[in-house]
Amino acid sequence: MSSQPSGRYRVPDLLPETSFERETEVKRSRFITFLSRVTSRAEALSFQQSLRKQFPDASHHCLAFIAGPPEGNTVMGFDDDGEPGGTAGKPMLNVLQHRQIGEVAAVVVRYFGGTRLGAGGLVRAYGASVQAAVEQLPVVECVPMVRGTAVLDYASEQAFRHWLESLSGQIIDCDYTDQVVIQVELPEVNRMGFTSRITESLKGKIALNWQE
Structure with a gap:
């Protein structure tokens, strides 16, 4: 796996309704890889279906997708689309996971070019096809963020701001009434650490709620 910082991953730098294309050839069989940004299983299946319509005479339209971060509780899956089980979608998915690409x-x-590749040949061909595509795919780094609301007294505000900044958080909005109500955003990976530190620092004199 890549050694990227925890909580960070890469996503395709593509506009909505666009895709990236790369073609390879193995023993006269053409493998045309299309990559698109998706955030749900439905979007991935819709993308596959659109390519079935665009290339109705093709032998197979195999799919692999990761609808969120490449690790964790993410919706992901694959479809061999008629190829022998485990020879197409799974190696494609393995490449996406190994390269830490999500969404x-x-x-x-x-x-089909007329020459059978065998199970091992298919695994290598589908994996290599996606590998060649992702090596040229434009990507941007994604940092999953979480938002929350904190209610605290005026005397605690400075300490709150200090700990928030130290964990790469930022203030979205701040309202001063009889107490300070602060809307914050910070990397999801830092949420537990921030909650623990600020609760200990302010000795529990804070109400902190996170949006799920």
């Missing part, structure tokens, strides 16, 4: 769907459109 992505890969569809490999295959045109």
Whole structure:
């Protein structure tokens, strides 16, 4: 796996309704890989279906997708689309996970070239096809964020701001009434650490609620 900082991953730098295309050839079979940004299983399946319509004469339209971060409780899956089980979608998915790319769907459109590749050959061909595509795919770093609301007294505000800044958080809004009501945002990976530190620092004199 990549050694990227915890909580960070890469996503395709693509506009909505666009995709990235890369073609390879193995023993006269054409493998055309399409990559698109998706955030749900439905979007991934819709992307696959759109390519079925675009290339109706192709032999297979194999799919792999990760609808969120490449690790954790993410919706992900694959479809061999008629190829022998485990020879297409799974190696495609393995490449996406290994490269730490999330919110992505890969569809490999295959045109059979007349020579059977065997199970091992198919695994290598589908994996290599996606690998070649992701190596050229424009990506941007994604840092999952979480928002929350804190209610505290005036005397605690300075300490609160200190701990928030130290963990890469920022204030979205602040309202001063009889207490200070602060809307914050910070990296999801830092949420537990921030909650623990600020609760200990202010000795529990804070109400902190996170949006789920």
